[in-house]
Amino acid sequence: MFFKKILFLQIAIVYLLGSSIEPIPQTVDYNYEKALLGKKLFFDPILSKDSSISCATCHDLNNGGDDGLKFSVGIDGQEGDINAPTVLNSFFNFRQFWDGRAHNLEEQALGPIENPIEMGHDFATLVEKLKTTTYNKDFKKIYIDGITKENLADAIAEFEKTLITPNSAFDRFLRGDETAITSFEKEGYELFRSKGCISCHNGVNIGGNLYSKFGMIVDIDSKHLGKYNITKNEWDKYYFKVPSLRNISLTAPYFHDGRYDNLKDAVKTMSLVQLGRPITEKEIEKIVAFLKTLNGELIIIK
Numbered sequence: 393m394f395f396k397k398i399l400f401l402q403i404a405i406v407y408l409l410g411s412s413i414e415p416i417p418q419t420v421d422y423n424y425e426k427a428l429l430g431k432k433l434f435f436d437p438i439l440s441k442d443s444s445i446s447c448a449t450c451h452d453l454n455n456g457g458d459d460g461l462k463f464s465v466g467i468d469g470q471e472g473d474i475n476a477p478t479v480l481n482s483f484f485n486f487r488q489f490w491d492g493r494a495h496n497l498e499e500q501a502l503g504p505i506e507n508p509i510e511m512g513h514d515f516a517t518l519v520e521k522l523k524t525t526t527y528n529k530d531f532k533k534i535y536i537d538g539i540t541k542e543n544l545a546d547a548i549a550e551f552e553k554t555l556i557t558p559n560s561a562f563d564r565f566l567r568g569d570e571t572a573i574t575s576f577e578k579e580g581y582e583l584f585r586s587k588g589c590i591s592c593h594n595g596v597n598i599g600g601n602l603y604s605k606f607g608m609i610v611d612i613d614s615k616h617l618g619k620y621n622i623t624k625n626e627w628d629k630y631y632f633k634v635p636s637l638r639n640i641s642l643t644a645p646y647f648h649d650g651r652y653d654n655l656k657d658a659v660k661t662m663s664l665v666q667l668g669r670p671i672t673e674k675e676i677e678k679i680v681a682f683l684k685t686l687n688g689e690l691i692i693i694k
């Protein structure tokens with residue numbers, strides 16, 4: 393009941409203030425030298441214990457920024473139990489990971505390297521290994537203290553800042569180009585607003601700026617506990633960072649456990665469990681059409 397009231401208030405506020413989706417800026421500030429080094433690291437399997445897996449293995453930049461799998465596969469063929477989110481536009485998220493345990497991209501980058509089922513490395517060994525390669529020179533050129541755990545994370549995070557996808561059809565529409573999206577897609581956007589999706593999925597990333605319960609109005613099964621992992625507060629159970637909907641049609645399967653392989657099921661579930669409202673097949677089609685206008689342009693630095 394309490395949550396229902398909060399959500400109702402959230403939707404009412406959004407309605408009063410009007411739309412709150414903002415276009416992705418054309419550029420963000422970043423340090424080119426660091427980003428280029430970060431790019432090299434991002435694609436380099438040397439970061440994993442057996443030199444078999446790079447960040448790009450699970451975050452394919454040409455495929456929406458994830459791996460298209462329900463669960464990613466790390467070193468020695470080990471499968472995880474949570475769906476890989478996209479790295480595209482992750483710079484705009486207020487926290488990183490589904491449960492938000494990393495405060496920023498620097499903190500996040502250290503996670504997979506030491507995760508035993510992802511890259512399985514320890515930093516002392518990795519730093520020594522990198523010192524025997526051309527990375528030694530590369531780092532010294534940029535960082536006075538050369539290769540350290542912090543500098544490694546700093547360079548990778550700098551590259552990730554460049555992974556933004558501006559100029560989606562919808563952003564062009566927001567900037568005033570009325571013809572950038574069709575009337576069917578526009579109706580989808582109207583439904584996205586009027587039904588209240590936008591109360592959680594808003595801002596530049598159309599998500600990524602708040603936590604919400606998975607199953608806000610109607611309970612839904614979830615093995616993962618979300619933010620509770622960090623706080624151990626009962627009321628944080630099943631609260632996840634609201635995911636970005638940018639490029640969403642490229643990043644199936646959906647939800648933190650990859651339970652659906654198509655957007656229609658994801659939209660239908662959202663309407664039922666987050667908003668407690670039935671939704672027609674036609675409405676779902678319109679919203680999905682709108683979601684497909686959110687694919688932007690990615691320019692990978694050279």
Ligand code: HEC
Nearest residue numbers: 446447450464465466474475476477482488489490504510
């Ligand atoms: C074995 C697959 C795998 C590898 C390798 C991997 N990731 Fe991930 N990545 C994931 C999964 C799975 C998650 C979600 C984990 C969670 O939320 O608990 C994730 C989450 C992220 C996020 C958070 C995005 C968000 O919206 O919360 C970023 C950013 C990211 N990874 C970047 C990287 C970088 C940089 C590297 C290399 C240093 C890397 N990943 C290596 C699978 C992988």
Ligand code: HEC
Nearest residue numbers: 589592604606608632634635646647648658659662663666
């Ligand atoms: C009360 C907040 C809230 C509302 C309202 C809401 N969502 Fe979500 N949405 C979430 C959360 C939280 C998740 C992540 C769920 C999970 O996987 O644990 C999510 C996930 C999604 C996903 C899957 C994203 C991915 O990367 O897997 C889609 C698609 C989506 N929402 C679309 C919608 C649409 C369309 C509506 C309106 C019908 C809507 N949402 C309403 C909070 C909300």
